Amino acid sequence: MPPTAPCIFFLQGRCRKGAGCTFLHEATKAHTPQTAQSWRRPTTAALPLAPSQTNPAVVPPRGAFIPCRFYQAGDCTRGDLCQFAHVKPTTPLVDPVSGEISDNRNGIPVKPSGDSGVEVRVMGATLSVSFGHGLEITSVGSATATSIITIHNLPLDTTAEAARELLMLFDEGLTTDAIRLIPLEDAAYATVKLKDPATAGEVVPALDGMDYHGYRLSVKPYQPKGLSNLSQSSTRVSCSWFAASTVASVTFPTLRQALRAWEATKGKKLHGRTVECKYPTAPRSGPTMSVGNLPPKVTKQDIRKLIPGVESTFIHPPTYEVTPEEVLAHVVSMVQRGPPEVESCEIVTPPNAPKIKAIIRFTSEDAASRAVLRYNGTKLDIIGNGPIYLQAIYTANFKISRDVYRAVSADLAVIGMEHREKVRFSIFGARSMNGSSGNLVTIRLTGQKKSDVAEMKAVVGKVVRGQLTREENGSKQLWDKFFTTTIGINKVNEIAHETKTYIYCDKRKCQVFIFGTQENRDRAIAMLHQTLTSVRENTVHEIPLAGWRWREFIREKLKSFREIFGQEKVNVNIVKRCIEFYGSAEELEQFRAVVGQTGNVGKGKAPASTGIDAPGECPICFDTAEDPVRISLMPGCEHVYCTACLKDYINSAVDTRKFPITCVGTSTADSNALCGARLDLTVATGVLSTGELDNVLHTAFTSYIRRRPNEFLYCPTANCGTVYCPPPTSTKGGQVLTCVDCLLEICMTCNVEAHDGITCEEYKISTHHDQNAEKEYEEWKARNGVQACPKCKTDIQKVSGCNHITCGSCKAHICWQCLAVFNQSEEVYTHMTKEHGGFGLGDWDD
Structure with missing residues (x-):
């Protein structure tokens, strides 16, 4: 039988089966077949008549910058429809924004000779963050409100000046430096940074789809690395209808035989379908039983094998005769009367199922919603006037x-x-x-x-999202500074490995989450409590060293001290340039006594030749640099580091949260000062693994956000890292925001889960009904030496060290004795010496 249902892919110019297609290749009044289009160069016939054309332009796929290995081998069969780049094996491909060159064999990024000096990432799920040298954040904006646009399908001979003239109507101050052109095969690709997101929002709809010198342009907002689909709704729709079936009337010699056959046949299957038998009747023609839900191509022989004692059989015509594939093609053709809105479709039920189910994927959520509202329950002639059911997934x-x-x-x-x-x-x-x-x-x-x-x-x-761990008495959430130290991190990992759990220490929220089965979580919590009981009897003491004293300690004292007190007791913080001694107060006194006997580290005068770094000497280990690498490519810094030392130094920023990351070598201009040259971005990407770089950039981001509590807020859900920009105070009233990650509805006024029907004050009272809680907390702070940061009000507990405190949230430099705030650390030490007679270290101030 010749095909009657139209081929929807032929009508879109995308059918690749040709004469072998089982659907009709014939133009209808509603649809005219389009010429198959490549993302490389759409045909002139497909070009819109005006820039306002609403049909979307063809956009290069994700593989546009990855070479097609079949083309390079000479056997790619997809031609212009191939999703990958058809380039010769010697042609490099450049990412349009990052500037990275892909290896011509497998697309592995290698660094170009130039340096863009900026890395753009999506952080906190909603923010576009730019990182500069030193891995310092240079700008933060909305990930969905970018000022960068991409232009596909430009003529190959397009120049930056020609692209600028195209955009001058929207951005008069645009320069050619803000335009990057990338030649592909027979078309060019451009990224353009406009003056602001609003301008980009005007350009995209105005130029998208326009005819430019015979090329159909595709203009889209640029999506930085890491941006994911922020919508949780689906573009998929379930489409179902009853499969074609037939009914057979069978007769028996006697009513008793018919009843026995009815009992025996109930629940039986024929060709995968459960047959439906009606209770036998006894008309004049003889005892008869109706058998339904039979496959359309059932035969009398099939029925005789299924039902015993049949005398005669009459098979009625099927409900309809078209195949499921033809029905689906008809449905797809029906739901997209205008521009193509169906991306793909497939039947997901097995053969001979009594109900056919298909999944239709639309190009947008709006298109899916319209199809469900308009066509659900529609009766179709081709399935015997039966209904189709459309339901959103x-x-x-x-x-x-x-x-x-x-x-x-x-x-x-x-x-x-x-x-x-x-x-x-x-x-x-x-x-x-x-x-x-x-x-x-x-x-x-x-x-x-x-x-x-x-x-x-x-x-x-x-x-x-894990279980939030609390103190043994349940009074408050479990936290200790110990979890941020190297020893603490190793101990937590040890407990997690032993209990087969994962333990996440959130330094931002000062919370510990445990993941695993209930039994394993209980074991891990017990071990954490036991560990902290021991830890709180001891502590980490910081002994600062500077200049030649630090150099002398690293070169001559560190090894001997570790032999005396143990490897785990004595550590060094290369960023703070201090000794970290882990132990009780009694052990600290013993350590101080040994320090005094071995040369009074921290006292005395500098040797005559320790002020300048030797050529080729690593500023961290003070030995000849192994596998040397320069920290900065900028003029003025010639320091080289061991690759391993530099890697550890950069990774230490995860704990210190000190950005920008700068050279710690001695300045050539002043032997008492540090070089201070910023870490080159390309050096960081070369030294660190992808996971390590992500971790350091994430730390820089969280540090940046915590210093700006009035500009950014975290989602209140535990272990949810989404960050959003709160609206101005004057416009907050009653607004509710839905977190794009955990889907929590957030009250924008008080930054908690939305509380419909009650005010923010009523909600606060209902969740904090203990009137004495605030008083008890203040008493606990007084007993444990906890004070609020005078700048951002974050609670701080001093454990050891001098009276110079740096707030972990806003990075303010604070004198712990009088809570005076300063902009730089040097100002704090000058103040402490002048006003308080020392740094608060007792004998070490001498």
């Missing part, structure tokens, strides 16, 4: 680290089994468990009932 996604997934995978498996009838539970990225720490595992919940997905989301969310 609701999804919720969780992205968690591999470490968290390892710990909670057993609980997730149980949850998936218990809810499998209501919600589909899918996990992506979990197979390659030996991947880098930066990779994430995605947990996707899919269902057709919003309430079921929401319920499942709450259950899974409780597991993947």
